[in-house]
Amino acid sequence: MAGIDEKIVNAQANAEDEELNALTNGGKRLALFRRYRSEPRVIAEADGIWAPDIRRVALIDELRGVCVLCMVCYHSFFILDTQFGVAWSAKLYEFLRPAQPIFAGLFIVISGVCARLSQDIKKRGLVRAVYAALITFATVLLLPALGFENMQVWFGVLHLLAASALLFALGMKAFNRIPAPVGALVCLGLFLFFAPVSQGYFGMFGFHFDLPESLYQNNALAFLGFYRPDFAAWDHFPLLPWFFLFLFGTFIGKFVKREKGETELEKEGLPEFCYRQHSSFFGFLGRHALLTYLLHIPVFYGLSYCLQTLFSVGKP
16 A cells, blocks of 8 residues: 555656646756745746746835836826816926936836846847837827827837846846946946936036037937937936936845845845735736836826817817
């Protein structure tokens, strides 16, 4: 009987291994899964990536959800103000305007963290580039045909994330050689250093270097941060300085990923409360950030267009 029982157990184990082999891309991560299967560790997905050595950071999802909600409110108040002339909407828009760089910057940092967790960052960047191109097409060609003017998006936040992901993928080997604390501090410093580029100079802490006026004679380099004073764009996030904030997030992501060969500080990961869920609503919104961001714009434009057409309200 003991021999029969042993054969049954072995047969079940082999069947389980075959099933895991199929679920883990031809067994490439089967050994990793076996090691973590016996440990009390949360095995979760990070932006569609099955990674046994990465715990999903619930706080990141929730913070990203807060950022997305702020962006949705910010954009909706702007549309109600410019298309309908609603007084209270204009006041709320002006109230949120000073905070816009804060929640947009946090969103970019979190995107950098997620880029570090991604196992196919090039695909991630290309997918976002396609969506960004669709947004430009809609705001430059489609919306003016429907009567909505001055709403162009040439290089918005999605364009920035797409370009940053691709640039990070190209330089990943070099970035990986830099310790996370050093890289994070350097990138944060570079972000502050290049922050005033659109105003014609760069520098900080009293250092001031004026840039040539020739850089601002046309809008060909608007994606870098050099553009004319009359450049019209509703949502604009040039590579300078925002790319460095994205890179800052990628180095912060090292503390989440905790790869072999990193420093002891990076291996420790984040505090335990970062992995616990605090808000299911913001967590859900954060996990579906891209979809929410893509849908909220046509929903508000479609609503405003229907109201204008059916009830003849708002600005034509």
